[in-house]
Amino acid sequence: MTRYGMVIDLGRCIGCGACVLACKATNGTPPGVWWGKIQMGERGSYPFTARTFLPTLCMHCKNPPCEEVCPTGATQKRPDGIVTVDYDKCIGCRYCETACPYGARTFVDEIRPVNPEFGFNPYEQLMYAKHQVGVEEKCNFCVERVEQGEEPACVKTCNSYARFFGDLDDPTSEVSQLIVQRQGYQLHPELGTEPSVYYLKPFGNTGIPKKELNPPMMLARTKDPEKVAMRKKDKGPVEC
Numbered sequence: 001m002t003r004y005g006m007v008i009d010l011g012r013c014i015g016c017g018a019c020v021l022a023c024k025a026t027n028g029t030p031p032g033v034w035w036g037k038i039q040m041g042e043r044g045s046y047p048f049t050a051r052t053f054l055p056t057l058c059m060h061c062k063n064p065p066c067e068e069v070c071p072t073g074a075t076q077k078r079p080d081g082i083v084t085v086d087y088d089k090c091i092g093c094r095y096c097e098t099a100c101p102y103g104a105r106t107f108v109d110e111i112r113p114v115n116p117e118f119g120f121n122p123y124e125q126l127m128y129a130k131h132q133v134g135v136e137e138k139c140n141f142c143v144e145r146v147e148q149g150e151e152p153a154c155v156k157t158c159n160s161y162a163r164f165f166g167d168l169d170d171p172t173s174e175v176s177q178l179i180v181q182r183q184g185y186q187l188h189p190e191l192g193t194e195p196s197v198y199y200l201k202p203f204g205n206t207g208i209p210k211k212e213l214n215p216p217m218m219l220a221r222t223k224d225p226e227k228v229a230m231r232k233k234d235k236g237p238v239e240c
Helices: 018-027 065-069 095-099 122-130 143-147 153-157 174-181 225-232
Strands: 004-009 037-045 048-056 075-077 083-085 163-167 197-200
Touching: 004 174, 018 037, 018 153, 065 075, 065 095, 153 163, 163 174, 174 197
Parallel strands: 004 197
Antiparallel strands: 004 163, 037 048, 075 083
């Protein structure tokens, strides 16, 4: 059985925010509602400092606490591991928001145009119709795209090729091999939620020589032999 998951390479992420905007544009979330976020920070001490970027989204946990506390069954985990929210069943109790240790959920308290002076534009009229006031929202791995055989918008848009999406239960999949080869880790594993989103540390922090890694697995989502060959000539993942 397929269990979808994502791998995010922190050595490649440059914090550009393209994933966040792609998510918002694709799903048409109202102002103030963000399914994807980037937490920014710094490490080191002056003058040897570096910016850090941690993209976050719904972790689509194998054992989702949000599903456990939902009193109406609005939150459900599908057989493929994607956790969804049925807005028609959601009563806005916000138990799930409290139960989620990753801060992945947002309560929709209003739906307003970006520019109130001009009212709702055609895009807002079309996309906001999918949303409801008084419910909880979160990332759904762009389930409509996935069902059509496409990648989530954030993965497709990432211009530094820091995101990978695939079947975690398939040991030969790109995401599974990246997790093994690059010692992928989950956020707060001690909670027992078993997140389906894994992170890769920059090469400098793994202790694994580059030559021991499988170069094709570091390449981004293309199966075109010519494009793969071209990317093999690049410098590879960004070092930190």
